[in-house]
Ligand code: NAD
């Protein structure tokens with residue numbers, strides 16, 4: 375297959391590019407490097423089946439030649455990033471998705487939208503099944519991301535009906551792993567960076583809010599199965615292992631093998647209190663479930679961050 379991956383130089387997108395190339399597919403990676411970086415794909419640029427194009431997909435998508443699938447992963451994803459780039463986030467969710475759908479339509483390609491558990495907002499149904507419509511503040515501090523993704527889902531649904539496009543929507547829950555930016559502001563990269571540099575871990579609120587975190591390899595496996603199938607979704611892809619953020623911070627300290635304090639900072643506005651995917655549908659339709667245990671996934675992530683941080687220190691010393 376020849377697969378277009380938008381956002382392919384980002385955290386998740388770069389792992390997806392790796393996996394597609396391993397499977398023998400050709401990859402066209404479209405990325406503006408807004409929140410991604412070349413370092414994520416540096417090992418791929420000389421691969422004969424990898425084609426990187428530094429492009430803003432909100433302007434246009436024009437990929438010559440046949441395309442079998444468009445995986446639309448471009449979008450700032452961490453709260454720090456999307457609040458720093460609110461207009462870019464709304465535009466890539468709206469115009470970027472529109473352009474990606476048009477490109478898929480022109481090529482007769484299967485289209486997959488990387489949606490998010492944020493479409494459920496601060497959920498009042500727990501765990502969250504795909505049938506739940508969500509509880510989102512349309513003008514709140516997370517709205518540029520949540521509503522961009524909700525609009526993107528609506529666009530995909532409309533193109534599927536109006537133009538008979540072969541589409542799928544994947545609702546991704548909190549995913550972590552190597553290549554997250556140490557400064558992206560999300561809990562795991564922040565805690566790991568703090569633990570490896572001898573700083574107190576900053577937990578927001580009293581830390582009782584929960585998340586259910588999924589190792590990136592598990593997520594990629596789920597997406598690959600969606601790509602190979604014909605299901606439309608939406609499909610939740612995430613790890614149902616729910617934990618409090620305070621317990622997550624404690625676990626990072628333990629797996630890093632350090633002894634550091636935890637400090638408490640104000641909880642941001644509209645921060646969801648609970649989150650856990652109901653993955654009944656993914657189990658039934660994809661035969662998929664996450665297999666990487668949190669300690670194992672954190673261990674691999676911490677190893678990568680250790681190397682990354684020491685490289686950054688060496689560069690800074692030059
Ligand atoms: P990321 O910021 O690392 O990657 C996003 C990539 O999109 C970056 O490389 C960025 O440069 C690129 N991009 C942004 N706007 C663009 C534009 N206009 N044109 C071209 N490229 C553009 O984020 P991530 O964590 O890898 O997330 C990837 C996708 O998965 C996003 O769509 C995100 O909403 C979704 N998602 C991720 C998570 C998660 O936990 N990581 C959870 C839910 C959904």
Ligand code: UDP
Pocket residue numbers: 452453548559560561562564565576577578579583585619641642645646
């Ligand atoms: N969080 C935290 N300390 C940090 C960064 C985040 O306690 O340094 C909290 C954040 O307020 C939220 C949870 O961890 O309650 C998960 O945040 P993240 O940004 O990773 O994901 P999201 O909120 O988008 O699910």
